[in-house]
Amino acid sequence: MSRAAWLWRLLSRRLWFRAAGFSVAAVLLALFAAVIAPWVPYDLSAKIGADAVDNILQIIASSMLAVTTFSLTAMVSAYSAATSTVTPRAVKLLLEDTTSQNALSTFLGGFLFAIVGICALSTGLYGEQGRVILFAGTIVVILLIVLTLLRWIEHIARFGRVHETIARIEQVAIKAAHRLPRDPVPAALATGPAPVGARAVCCDGFGYVTHIDLDELEGCAAACGGEIRLAVLPGAFVDPERPVAWLASDDEAIAARVRKAITIAHDRSYDNDPRFGLIVLSEIASRALSPAVNDPGTALAALGAQLRVIAALFDREARDPSNVPLNVTIPALTFEDIVTDAFRPIARDGAAMVEVAVKLQKTLASAAHIAPAMRDILGAAAREARERADAALDHPADREAVAQAHRAIGG
Incomplete structure (x- = not known):
């Protein structure tokens, strides 16, 4: 996985990112009705009154705000329980739980959809034909909310519990094990001596290796016309004096590319470790x-x-x-x-x-x-x-x- 894809993956796991995406989609859906309103038959629009849509939106707005607050409280309680009864290192996995993120994002998106719809109705933005599209969109949002709520009720009953957290950690550890290029070995066979004449590449700060961009390192090896030997794996703690790789070149530009290909963070990550x-x-x-x-x-x-x-x-x-590179040796x-x-x-x-x-x-x-x-x-x-x-x-x-x-x- 490239460094850009890795950073995008980290960003997409953030709770605010998913919630923001759902919220923007909800607002666009609410405004979409005004755009395609001219193509709606007038006979169909006459059968749906403004009060019908407005009442439904009022219910969604008032209920989704309460449900969003309850869901956020339940999630925070699960995080606190995991910190005190499981281990603080497991909370990171709970924060990245897609089911809870989707639930909170759907409820927040439904609330914003209703608010925007009510505001647009009060200003007469939709017109007669636009109410039909808004009504259809409201039905779709209600179905999404109901399905998400049913799944959330089942999920919250075990979210953050000890055995569920153990299973979650086991799954990510197994996936990380499958990403390894080779089997574990005895310590005597793990690493060899530093290559003769090779240049040691060190990182600039302190932290744990969380990701290594092997494709970029392959490009560096091709650029220097030799082999790159990594001295660390994800999970290793590095400092400015510890070599992270050995490079068969004195080119500082290539050495800088090698440093950039090795991501350092304050905390360890489950994905590759x-x-x-x-x-x-x-x-x-x-x-x-x-x-x-x-x-x-x-x-x-x-x-x-x-x-x-x-x-x-x-x-x-x-x-x-x-994950098996050609010109990069991995310990x-x-x-x-x-x-x-x-x-x-x-x-x-x-x-x-x-x-x-x-x-x-x-x-x-x-x-x-x-x-x-x-x-x-x-x-x-x-x-x-x-x-x-x-x-x-x-x-x-x-x-x-x-x-x-x-x-x-x-x-």
Whole structure:
């Protein structure tokens, strides 16, 4: 995905952008009646009185303002609940929820449509024929409002809830995993030494890599007549002293293009960073395992979601082949970091809960079946988790249950 397409995608996810688009469309629809009024048969216009349209618009204007306010309040409450009960990192996904954005935009657009229609009727802008078009447009708006309201009622019942948020994070993490050009590898194989004679390209500020424009980098490689080796992946934190790429050219203009192709932001993004999704799922599990919450079921659900994300990391059939550049070398995710980010917090915070400790051992064993080449790394994580559980569990039967589950991974 190009940088321009990426920026457009970020813009289109903003709540105000969708609401503004619906509002402009509603105003244009209300004014459209005056434009095509001359083509409406007079006999048809005589059957629809001004009072019929005006009364309907009055009802829409008064009700949509209240519904819009209620919907906005419900959304803010869901954001606050997710911040306090799930994790603040999940709120970004809720803000980008298309169903809630469409609902709020439709209600606001219906309100503006009614206001503009009432104002135009009071000034006599439409005339007899224009009322017919306005009436037809009003019926269309009512149908959209009813359908949106029915969907919104079903959606708001689960919007921002813990398990729904876990499923949402899992989905975006799986999509990000499918965008990776290659499988995760052990740390020793992730990156090689810097190319001899290559120039280090560094970014100008501090932040996280959120997007890399591979097409632009391909163009840079063609322009310099060599290969570009990336030193970072989305999710990496960079500073002005850390190289983000190695360039086989001393041309400052090409180096500037390489910097521009790598987008830096203050916060991490889910779209191209499956590791961030695993971290957030681990945060949800850790919060659920805190003494104040004491909800091991949520931790078990998070472990299941993490296992499905790891399976997606090694699903080559679902991977997008267009993400494999010709003249740009991309480092691979290090599997040790993935395992540490995903499972160490849960092993630490759930060590005293036998059901969580057993589920963690089974999850690591399943991951070893998915990625047999990583069995040693997963086995080390399983041994560490078992040691934590042995130190925290008091009853011998609980320790034996964890030991039995640990044997499935070859421990």
